[in-house]
Amino acid sequence: MRVVTIPRFGGPDVLAMAERPDPVPQRGEVRVRIRATAVNRADLLQRMGAYPAPADAPPDVPGLELAGDVDAVGPGVDRLAIGDRVFGLVGGGAYAEAICTHERALAKIPAGLSWEEAAAIPEAYVTAHDALVTQAKLTGGESVLISAVGSGVGTAAVQIVRALGGLSVGTARTADKLPRAQELGLDHGIVAAGGTFADAVKQVVPGGVHVVLELVGGSYLAEDLRCVRTRGRIALVGLMAGVRTELDLGLILRGRVTIIGTVLRARPLEEKLAAMRAFEDQVVPLIARGALKPVVDRVFSLDEASAAHAYVAGNTGFGKVVLKV
């Protein structure tokens, strides 16, 4: 099979095509003929040498999500069969023509979705649903602040909040992404000029928001604390603006704020499978009904992975960047 490899760490141009033997499914695993995968920030970091793959993933083939059809099953597989159209998350190795993974790490793709649309779903929706609903316990009618609302995870989060009947406020650094987010159901868009947005959030939600989905990190967390309501919850999911910042601890203490750090990739298999089951039970039916939609920004071919990485790093996209295999 053909794969995209990281032969050495560096810029987008280091990515190279290579041949690898077809993997053979072990007990409980299926082999998926990958039709499309998608680019994630973690792939860019891995390529730069800043985010090593976990032990259960190939060290030099990026790719955290996939859509494809099952073409071989290992012993003990009972949920899936050859020919099933599936999508899901893996710890790495999805920039490839095939992959073996546990059958419970996959869900069946609802009818009517193309491979490219299906590949744009798992990482964005599992991350947003797990952080908002499973961890931050978001309930219907609550208000949510979503930073980088035009990101893959952000565009999924807006739609999940709308589906739950909540109120969403989203930030972007430029105004152009906000009308597109409003088409997905965003209630209030804020341009986070110079990284400030707390006062603008308090203008539209005077008591402060119940929940923050923090996808940017860095100094955004200090702003979050200024506009989250008493007993609010902040799910810290991304660190694009940096891993260090200065916080007013009094705001956490007096506001009795809960800050939840979360990462999907590094979790043990059982926890990843639990997140996948919650996605399958609570999100996939809404996708099937059309209440939640994938947001595909651009599609590149697997051979164009370097160009796709450079495009994502440019921050101009809205939604997901897909690689057609």
Ligand SMILES: NC(=O)c1ccc[n+]([C@@H]2O[C@H](COP(=O)([O-])OP(=O)(O)OC[C@H]3O[C@@H](n4cnc5c(N)ncnc54)[C@H](OP(=O)(O)O)[C@@H]3O)[C@@H](O)[C@H]2O)c1
């Ligand atoms: N914890 C987990 O398990 C997990 C899983 C998936 C993703 N994530 C994280 O979630 C975040 C979103 O991921 P994604 O794949 O959805 O992102 P994405 O689609 O690549 O979009 C990222 C957007 O963030 C904004 N941005 C980039 N750098 C920024 C900075 N320094 N300061 C402020 N805004 C910045 C840009 O939008 P604007 O220019 O419009 O502001 C950019 O378009 C990333 O941090 C990613 O690492 C975490």
